[in-house]
Amino acid sequence: MKILYFAWLRERMNKGSEDVSPPTDVATIDQLIDWKSASDESFALAFQDREIIRASIDDELVESDAKIEGAREIAFFPPMTGG
Amino acid sequence: MKILYFAWLRERMNKGSEDVSPPTDVATIDQLIDWKSASDESFALAFQDREIIRASIDDELVESDAKIEGAREIAFFPPMTGG
């Protein structure tokens, strides 16, 4: 699956997207962040203040306990400031 | 003092304004309507449904117990329907 990063998360990750293949026991957004943080130091640093980070699965806003099974694209971003 | 009529009150009165000189014991809008109704049949008819008629004194909306002393211009009209 593909992960997208936006705004200062994108800057801290120094990339807008990457492909990941989490093992099947990584079931939720929270677990994806845990799994990714364990192997990727800059990800761990960028996702330090985890409560404020929001996520979407295939263009739908989700909570951090949302299941990622079947997801094509997961986006992470700070709180929105549009309009 | 001058009385102005608007909308269907103007049509029923068949005029937009007239000059009146009420005696000094005619102190309020209500008393002005009573006094005018007594001497003017078309006025009495036009002001039959008195509760819905609104009034202003010198461009200020007033209640029917408002004092008319010193008024330059009194306007009578149906409920507003602008905007």
Next chain:
Amino acid sequence: MWVRIQQEPFDPGAESNAFFLTDGAAGATVTFTGLVRSTPDNPIDALILEHHPTMAKKQIERFANEAMEKFELVDIAVIHRFGEMKVGEVIVQVMAASPHRQAAFDGANYVMDWLKTDAPFWKQEVTSDGAKWVQHRKSDDQAREKWQTKTPPKQS
């Protein structure tokens, strides 16, 4: 703050654009535009608005000033027409500018609610049967009640 009462048609978009230019400090502008409409339920050919000129201007200026005080507005402007107007033409436009979007919404809404019940204009609908006075609506009186609450609307 300015109020214009005029007989001539005006271009609502051009008026909004001109208003945006003068409100440098305001990120949010809310524009209310009231148009003459003809519906299948109530088809009309035109609208005729009678008004009390001096009082109309004073009353609308009062509501606009009240809105400036009640809400955090940078500017507010109102254009209201009188006379005969065709279907699709603009009757009234209110423009409110604020640094806060809710204040801009509230400012324009407040002026419209008071204008509807307390500004001296009277509409006649013109159809093939002639001209008929529009009835005042009770819902317009009720609409003002939302501004009577003691706590001011939330700013955001």
Next chain:
Amino acid sequence: MWVRIQQEPFDPGAESNAFFLTDGAAGATVTFTGLVRSTPDNPIDALILEHHPTMAKKQIERFANEAMEKFELVDIAVIHRFGEMKVGEVIVQVMAASPHRQAAFDGANYVMDWLKTDAPFWKQEVTSDGAKWVQHRKSDDQAREKWQTKTPPKQS
């Protein structure tokens, strides 16, 4: 109902005028226009908006459709820009048309409140010191709460 996400500047007044032409049944239109502002307290040279293209369009379409269902709207339209924009340029415009003025106010207000917190756009303010991410405001989260009441807003 339509939503446009675009990089190019647009003419807000021309967009409103075009919108009026298509809403024959609606006597009331409320337009919200959000502009790039630079204030003495917070002077900026420009704004840069980053966005999630597919999700931004879907989310705003959702809010616009919700507004159509919740309020008695004839039509609603949203234009939102991304990329770099100068002071005085328009960021976003929402236009809501209804036979009832309160519904038009509520429709535009509803879409703006949800767009602010749940449409994937992120602002950077550009000054001589460089670009700085704009902080999300708690008041924007609170603004949505007014739509959570069980009784629908009063129509008038």
